Amino acid sequence: MIYYRQNLTDTQLLDLYKKILKPRLIEEKMLILIRQGKVSKWFSGIGQEAIAVGVTAVLDESEYVLPMHRNLGVFTTRNIPLHRLFSQWQGKANGFTKGRDRSFHFGTQEYKIIGMISHLGPQLGIADGIALADTLQKNKKVTAVFTGEGATSEGDFHEALNIAAVWKLPVMFIIENNGYGLSTPTNEQYACENLADKGVGYGTDSYIIDGNNILEVYNKLSQLKEHMQEDPHPVLLEFKTFRMRGHEEASGTKYVPQELMDEWAAKDPVTNYRDYLIEAGVLTKEYDEQLHAAIKQEIDENWAIANAEPEIIPTYSGELDDVYKTYQHEEVSPSEEIKNIRFIDAIRYSLEQSMKRHGNLVIMGQDIAEYGGAFKITDGFVDLFGKDRVRNTPICESAVVSTAMGLSINGYKAIVEMQFADFVSTGFNPIVNLLAKSHYRWGEKADVVVRMPCGGGTQAGPFHSQTNEAWFTKTPGLKVVYPAFPYDAKGLLNSSINDPNPVLFFEHKQLYRSVYQDVPVDYYTIPLGKAALLKEGNQVTIIAFGAPVHWALETLSKNPEIEADLIDLRTLQPLDTESVFTSVKKTGRVIIYQEDTLFGGIASDISALIMEECFEYLDAPVKRVASLDSPIPFTKALEDQFLPKNRFEEVLLELLKY
Numbered sequence: 001m002i003y004y005r006q007n008l009t010d011t012q013l014l015d016l017y018k019k020i021l022k023p024r025l026i027e028e029k030m031l032i033l034i035r036q037g038k039v040s041k042w043f044s045g046i047g048q049e050a051i052a053v054g055v056t057a058v059l060d061e062s063e064y065v066l067p068m069h070r071n072l073g074v075f076t077t078r079n080i081p082l083h084r085l086f087s088q089w090q091g092k093a094n095g096f097t098k099g100r101d102r103s104f105h106f107g108t109q110e111y112k113i114i115g116m117i118s119h120l121g122p123q124l125g126i127a128d129g130i131a132l133a134d135t136l137q138k139n140k141k142v143t144a145v146f147t148g149e150g151a152t153s154e155g156d157f158h159e160a161l162n163i164a165a166v167w168k169l170p171v172m173f174i175i176e177n178n179g180y181g182l183s184t185p186t187n188e189q190y191a192c193e194n195l196a197d198k199g200v201g202y203g204t205d206s207y208i209i210d211g212n213n214i215l216e217v218y219n220k221l222s223q224l225k226e227h228m229q230e231d232p233h234p235v236l237l238e239f240k241t242f243r244m245r246g247h248e249e250a251s252g253t254k255y256v257p258q259e260l261m262d263e264w265a266a267k268d269p270v271t272n273y274r275d276y277l278i279e280a281g282v283l284t285k286e287y288d289e290q291l292h293a294a295i296k297q298e299i300d301e302n303w304a305i306a307n308a309e310p311e312i313i314p315t316y317s318g319e320l321d322d323v324y325k326t327y328q329h330e331e332v333s334p335s336e337e338i339k340n341i342r343f344i345d346a347i348r349y350s351l352e353q354s355m356k357r358h359g360n361l362v363i364m365g366q367d368i369a370e371y372g373g374a375f376k377i378t379d380g381f382v383d384l385f386g387k388d389r390v391r392n393t394p395i396c397e398s399a400v401v402s403t404a405m406g407l408s409i410n411g412y413k414a415i416v417e418m419q420f421a422d423f424v425s426t427g428f429n430p431i432v433n434l435l436a437k438s439h440y441r442w443g444e445k446a447d448v449v450v451r452m453p454c455g456g457g458t459q460a461g462p463f464h465s466q467t468n469e470a471w472f473t474k475t476p477g478l479k480v481v482y483p484a485f486p487y488d489a490k491g492l493l494n495s496s497i498n499d500p501n502p503v504l505f506f507e508h509k510q511l512y513r514s515v516y517q518d519v520p521v522d523y524y525t526i527p528l529g530k531a532a533l534l535k536e537g538n539q540v541t542i543i544a545f546g547a548p549v550h551w552a553l554e555t556l557s558k559n560p561e562i563e564a565d566l567i568d569l570r571t572l573q574p575l576d577t578e579s580v581f582t583s584v585k586k587t588g589r590v591i592i593y594q595e596d597t598l599f600g601g602i603a604s605d606i607s608a609l610i611m612e613e614c615f616e617y618l619d620a621p622v623k624r625v626a627s628l629d630s631p632i633p634f635t636k637a638l639e640d641q642f643l644p645k646n647r648f649e650e651v652l653l654e655l656l657k658y
Contacts, residue, residue: 016273058222125406126402131406132169136412162202178243194238196238205233354494401434437477449505450503452506454469480504484544492528551645
């Protein structure tokens with residue numbers, strides 16, 4: 001292996017050696033502890049240390065790095081106290097996830113490290129968002145994100161590269177090509193000769209680097225970083241290396257030919273660099289022994305600290321209180337000046353006033369800039385706020401949601417407009433595994449609102465008409481809002497944007513231009529989790545949200561003799577169970593009205609809650625009215641049959657007769 005020191009001093013050369021030696025010695029300790037049964041699982045990075053250390057050493061401490069599960073060198077180079085890392089791996093409270101996640105599945109704002117999730121690809125999009133925030137601030141920072149050759153087959157890899165290239169984001173996309181994805185060799189993963197070749201298709205500069213040569217890594221990335229600071233753009237870096245241990249220790253390496261193991265063992269990044277330094281007169285064997293002894297002592301002392309730490313004692317409150325970031329609702333009362341506007345206008349005015357109120361708020365979505373979005377809600381926003389904050393995105397919902405998470409991590413608020421709520425399926429993973437879980441896992445908020453134009457009645461067919469709130473109401477960590485009136489839409493969207501937790505905000509398309517209401521002109525808020533009682537009566541409780549609220553009002557207007565409590569839930573998560581239970585205990589009869597299909601919808605959970613909490617007050621079975629359990633059809637006659645509007649009155653009258 002050939003080393004070129006270029007202009008590095010002896011002190012810098014030794015510093016890199018200390019940095020690369022430390023994770024190696026920690027790993028050797030971990031392998032002993034695994035055999036002793038004192039550590040349950042370990043993902044080894046032996047043979048790959050030069051990449052993690054070299055990349056992190058190039059970055060400033062204020063620059064974010066997003067590592068994978070065998071990048072111990074990132075954490076040690078950022079000088080995280082070892083006892084905290086040991087506590088993390090042992091699932092103790094002094095770690096970074098309070099025992100809720102293992103290995104390197106965590107982040108820490110203190111050290112500007114954002115760890116992975118097991119789905120791998122989404123963190124590439126997070127890097128885009130972090131870099132976008134830095135670009136908007138013009139602070140010349142660079143973000144580095146790691147992935148393996150296996151994850152380059154995921155759609156998120158391609159989406160994130162494309163966004164970074166189009167938006168000229170200063171991201172180092174680092175591929176550790178270590179030969180195998182668990183047991184699958186590279187020749188079964190991709191057909192191109194080099195993964196770096198994939199950068200060409202996205203207009204991205206790409207390079208192949210010897211991942212076992214610490215000086216090549218450090219010097220090349222130092223040069224690239226300087227260029228990226230002066231001219232922001234992404235780079236794709238393929239590091240050729242090898243995984244000397246199993247995917248994790250239990251899996252072993254029997255599937256790897258011995259001659260390949262021998263070939264790469266001769267390229268060991270630690271021993272070869274040490275030999276180079278000794279030969280160059282920079283390192284003596286005596287000093288090397290002192291370094292080994294000092295690091296081993298540090299490891300043993302910190303292991304003792306972590307080992308002495310007590311095991312976590314679980315409590316219900318301790319777990320549930322961390323699902324969401326604590327947020328005190330900001331009450332802003334409505335003004336007296338009102339204007340009669342449509343539902344769609346209420347959404348627009350909320351967005352416009354929130355953009356003025358929050359200078360760090362960015363809106364992203366397909367065709368939302370000059371075109372104004374599929375429903376023209378953001379028409380004119382580019383003139384008001386500029387293209388930096390009103391951003392057209394490529395058609396890649398997954399990476400866009402991850403980018404929103406990255407913006408939130410780096411001090412911004414983000415709104416993502418799904419062109420149609422149906423399209424959220426291609427962004428599902430980062431919503432339920434990044435946005436929903438980040439605060440619970442490692443205390444990081446997800447200050448993101450995902451706007452969801454939804455619903456039937458417009459003959460738009462199976463891919464543009466779903467009302468899919470139930471996909472998200474069962475996912476802890478998400479808030480779900482679904483207003484039925486312009487007044488509520490504006491106030492609730494304002495509150496959703498203020499809330500630092502992730503919110504799925506459903507907007508029924510059929511209501512956009514058909515429902516009018518007097519709405520305060522100025523900015524105001526409505527707290528999430530509070531239902532509205534629209535009508536009062538003693539005979540029956542009707543629970544609805546979205547378009548069915550209006551359908552229920554039509555039914556009651558046709559049947560003035562029915563005395564009903566009509567509850568508009570407005571927010572589905574958190575759910576206002578107090579209002580529901582109070583009404584049911586008063587009326588003794590309840591019917592739940594939703595547009596979603598019946599089985600697995602939120603009406604089922606509300607029904608179960610009522611049965612558990614109000615059974616002795618019921619005079620009749622709880623009834624649910626919903627759409628047919630089929631995909632939503634296109635033709636009007638079929639759609640009318642699918643939707644529950646024509647069945648509600650009959651079920652309601654039968655319930656009153658029970």
